[in-house]
Amino acid sequence: MDWLDLFYFLLGALLCWGAKGCRRGQWNSDCTSLGQTKTLEGAAALGVALHHIAQKTCGSWHPRQYIVHGLDVFVDMGYILVAVFFFCSGLGLYKSVRTKPDYLKGFFRRRMLPLVIAFYLSEWLHLGVRALMGERMTAADVLWYLSGLRLANMNAWYMVALPLFYLFFWLAFRFCRREGAAIGWVFLGVLAYTVGCAFVDHQDVWWVRGEWWYNSVILFPIGLLFGRHEEALLRRFRRGYPVWLGLSLVGVFAALRLAGAAVGRWGYYGENWGDPMKVLHRLGSAGAQWLVCAAVVLACVLVMMKCRFGNRALTWLGKMSLDFYLAHGIFVELFGFSFLDRAKPLYYIRSVPLFLLTVLACGAVSAMLFRRLRMAVTRLAGHV
Numbered sequence: 001m002d003w004l005d006l007f008y009f010l011l012g013a014l015l016c017w018g019a020k021g022c023r024r025g026q027w028n029s030d031c032t033s034l035g036q037t038k039t040l041e042g043a044a045a046l047g048v049a050l051h052h053i054a055q056k057t058c059g060s061w062h063p064r065q066y067i068v069h070g071l072d073v074f075v076d077m078g079y080i081l082v083a084v085f086f087f088c089s090g091l092g093l094y095k096s097v098r099t100k101p102d103y104l105k106g107f108f109r110r111r112m113l114p115l116v117i118a119f120y121l122s123e124w125l126h127l128g129v130r131a132l133m134g135e136r137m138t139a140a141d142v143l144w145y146l147s148g149l150r151l152a153n154m155n156a157w158y159m160v161a162l163p164l165f166y167l168f169f170w171l172a173f174r175f176c177r178r179e180g181a182a183i184g185w186v187f188l189g190v191l192a193y194t195v196g197c198a199f200v201d202h203q204d205v206w207w208v209r210g211e212w213w214y215n216s217v218i219l220f221p222i223g224l225l226f227g228r229h230e231e232a233l234l235r236r237f238r239r240g241y242p243v244w245l246g247l248s249l250v251g252v253f254a255a256l257r258l259a260g261a262a263v264g265r266w267g268y269y270g271e272n273w274g275d276p277m278k279v280l281h282r283l284g285s286a287g288a289q290w291l292v293c294a295a296v297v298l299a300c301v302l303v304m305m306k307c308r309f310g311n312r313a314l315t316w317l318g319k320m321s322l323d324f325y326l327a328h329g330i331f332v333e334l335f336g337f338s339f340l341d342r343a344k345p346l347y348y349i350r351s352v353p354l355f356l357l358t359v360l361a362c363g364a365v366s367a368m369l370f371r372r373l374r375m376a377v378t379r380l381a382g383h384v
Contacts, residue, residue: 003353004070006363012172015043020313027238031304032230037088039310040300042317044084051078051326053359056336066337070272081215082158084300085321089162090223093169107170112163114378116172119148119159121374122326126152129330131337133343150205154340155329157213165220166191179228187221196217198282201271211268211282215289219297219367226301245302251295255288262288320364323371328363335359 022028030036054071055078056062097103127145130152131137137145144150151157169187176182197214207213226233237244266281317324333339334346335358349355 007070007353007356010255014046014313015309017313018309020308022306022308027234027305029309030308032232033299035310035315036304036308037091038318038321039314040084040318041088041303041321042314042319043309044081045321045324047074047081047319048155049360049363050074050079051081052332053331053352053356056332057355061198062337068352071356079212079216079289080293080296080315081210083219083297085158085167086162086217086219086292087223087226089165090169090220090225091227092165092223094224094227097173099300101210104170104174112166113164113381114374115159115166117233117378117381118162118322118326118374119156121370121377122156122159123148123152125370126156126330129334130251130340133339133346134336135342146316149207151207151209152331153326154209156326157207157209158325161208161213161217162192162220165217183224183228183355184219190217190221195279198279198286199274201273204271211286215286216293218290219293221295222297234305237305237308241302241305245299248295248299248302252292252299255291255295259285259292261287265266270358285326320367320371321372323367324363327366327370328359331359331362331366354360 028036050071051074054074058067058069058072059075060067082384123145127142130145141150145152147161151160160212165186168186172185172189176185192216194214197208201206202210239295263285268282268285270278270281271280277282335349335355336345337348339345349358
């Protein structure tokens with residue numbers, strides 16, 4: 001057994017450890033509870049780290065001498081994993097606004113402020129690491145990094161999009177009397193965001209650096225919509241469950257084929273600012289990948305209806321998912337073949353197993369430290 005076989009065996013064991021299946025005729029009534037969605041987010045957080053490690057080790061765009069295969073399956077999986085976070089965020093917000101009186105009062109202090117604090121702490125810490133690694137920066141560069149309009153942490157785009165969608169949510173549910181209309185307005189807001197992003201060509205300076213800023217975001221309003229119709233949907237899924245599960249898995253395969261064809265035909269590149277046809281091509285590619293995201297999330301929900309997942313490792317990852325997401329990427333760069341393609345790494349670890357273990361271990365430790373820091377700052381800011 002080589003390291004790759006062992007890795008996938010251990011990954012499967014981690015995901016299935018502690019899982020409990022339901023007998024025939026029984027269901028996991030907590031399949032979309034906070035505990036179960038946090039477990040799902042924990043698995044997604046681990047997957048995102050593996051995605052970034054795979055991109056650094058076997059991305060086809062790297063010089064050939066630095067490509068080491070092994071984690072290739074994770075290279076193009078990032079948008080699907082982030083879609084899980086968007087779906088769980090939308091679902092969680094809907095459940096909260098339905099079950100907690102006056103949930104929208106103090107929403108900015110309780111929900112938005114922690115995200116903003118986490119974003120800026122991450123940015124400033126990553127800026128410090130960039131400076132220590134010798135990146136050449138002018139005073140203007142430093143100011144742009146400090147403002148957050150130029151990202152020091154390349155993975156922090158999610159922390160730009162999510163607060164914006166939270167704002168859409170607050171505006172819609174604050175000023176719309178009907179839930180259906182509110183969710184519709186959130187859909188429109190996310191669609192407008194997507195169209196705006198599609199007008200921006202690839203660049204490596206400002207916000208919206210590429211398609212990953214928008215090719216999974218539709219799952220946020222879908223999470224809201226699922227939450228509103230959850231009971232009816234789960235009842236329907238229970239009737240003819242094997243058929244629904246089979247259709248969802250076929251849907252994942254079909255959507256992946258469709259997305260592959262769409263991206264292969266239209267893609268996201270062909271830089272030409274404001275070209276309407278190029279924008280339509282990008283939207284077509286994103287739409288196909290949205291179908292993949294929706295199919296995968298549906299399959300996850302259906303599997304969780306019959307199996308309760310959870311163990312200490314996934315529970316910890318779920319609790320630390322935001323911090324781990326923001327912290328691990330810096331170690332991908334410090335121990336990869338280059339530091340952000342701008343400087344030499346701290347130490348190049350060519351062995352993929354050792355690189356993988358180093359990034360995950362350092363990411364876990366730094367996530368705990370980062371969480372303590374942001375919680376302390378958040379408590380302090382909440383009392384100001």
